[in-house]
Amino acid sequence: MRLKKKKVGSYPNSMIVISLTAALFLIGFCGLIVVQSKKLISIIKQNIEVRVMLDKEMDSTQVAKVQAVIVKKPYVLVLENKPQVSFISKDVAAKEFIAETKEDFTQFLGDNPLHDSYRVRLQEFFFEEAKLKQIKIDLEKTEGVYEVVYQENLADQINQNLTKVYLILATFAIVMLVIIVLLMNNTIRLALYSQRFLIRSMQLVGATNGFIQWPFIQKGALQGLISGLVASGLIVGMLQIALRQIEGLGLLQDNVKLIILLAGVILLGILIGVASTFQSLSRYLKMTLDDLY
């Protein structure tokens, strides 16, 4: 019976492809969390308001004057050419307060102590505690402004927590990368050992290292491509399930960024496949034939 021809660069695929797919899926998943969380944070940041309380007893001209000053500030969010500044009269504010607390304070105070106010949405860039403090100082200088309030420390807390999450995800991704490179290295070393006679013969007849490496590199790239495609498919599948299960998640979708992420996962797969194959091969091809044995 004729033996199956042993091709140069042939070695068991499944272990490498499964591990690389798992690593790429987890890396892609981390990327997806980063993309979605960035979008979520962006939405949160844009919806956080600074409240500008106005002095009491101001007439409508004075109130309009204050608004004219606020809308010109560079940190005010502008959507569709409209500065995101809204006026809340003290009556509306009282109603909101009563609705929230279920307690009608006007009954025992006999008066509405609240102020008319503007609610100002800020650009994402200014969402830092130090910048918010500057904005508060700046707005409080405006004539007719009684006080500027915002939820202090919220910005820094969100930013700090985000940094921690990104750090954990990055560490996780790096660990996965190291594991897959080591695994490929080990598998290729075994492959080279099992093909040492073939490689020895090629070296002795004058085959260049490039010629010997090429089938391995091709295979590494193919493994990376397949793993990248499978991992991308898994990410898309998982996202579709999540979209059906989690209400409101659709708001966070950014298809352009998702496509970039998936393309990145596939390219990373090919890069890891080629780079780790090349690195392992270069090391072993430098060995003398006796060492390879």
Added chain:
Amino acid sequence: MSLFSAEPIVELQNADIYQGTRMVLSDVSFSITKDEFVFLIGRTGSGKSSLLKTLYADLWLESGKGQVAGFELHQIKPSQVPFLRRKIGIVFQDFQLFFDRSVEENLEFVLRATGWKDSSSIKNRISEVLMQVGLGTLPKKMPHQLSGGEQQRVVIARAMLNEPQILLADEPTGNLDPEVGEQIMEVFQTINTAGTAILMATHNYDFLKKYPTRVLKCEAASVVEM
């Protein structure tokens, strides 16, 4: 270098031959010219194989000077080694055939590995070398269907594929019975007569009597002319 020049194909000057960190031969100087047939003898472990490995740059020449087929061994770069090996043919006991492919495929594999691309040129060259070693009718056979002598002829044919200037042979008849060994010697003689130099390491002293020619002996960590 012209094939018809009298310049040596192999030349060593005051070369020290190392196996790892151990020096096995010191102050080796000799040269081999085109058409020469040279036996290399010596006891097991005397340094014959290390000397041959140095000539095909599997061991680096760290001390002294050496030249093989126009390549300077003392300053050869790793990237040049494959091109040196294309100018020499190597026949070893452990330089085995691939038993998963036919004689023709074994030879084609080598040609493809050394840059041959045109299929008809490959086919022609394979026919030529098989004729040269007397195996013209066996290209489709698998190695396990051949006798030991026939297998060794295929190995010699493989070494001849790129028209080497010299064949380096390490115990090419070591695993063969005397009669078959003699037939293989005849093949080497024919190749040598056609213009390829041969350096053959052997333990078979009968060959030395039957084919009187130049003999180098590895002895007491040096190489001496006999």
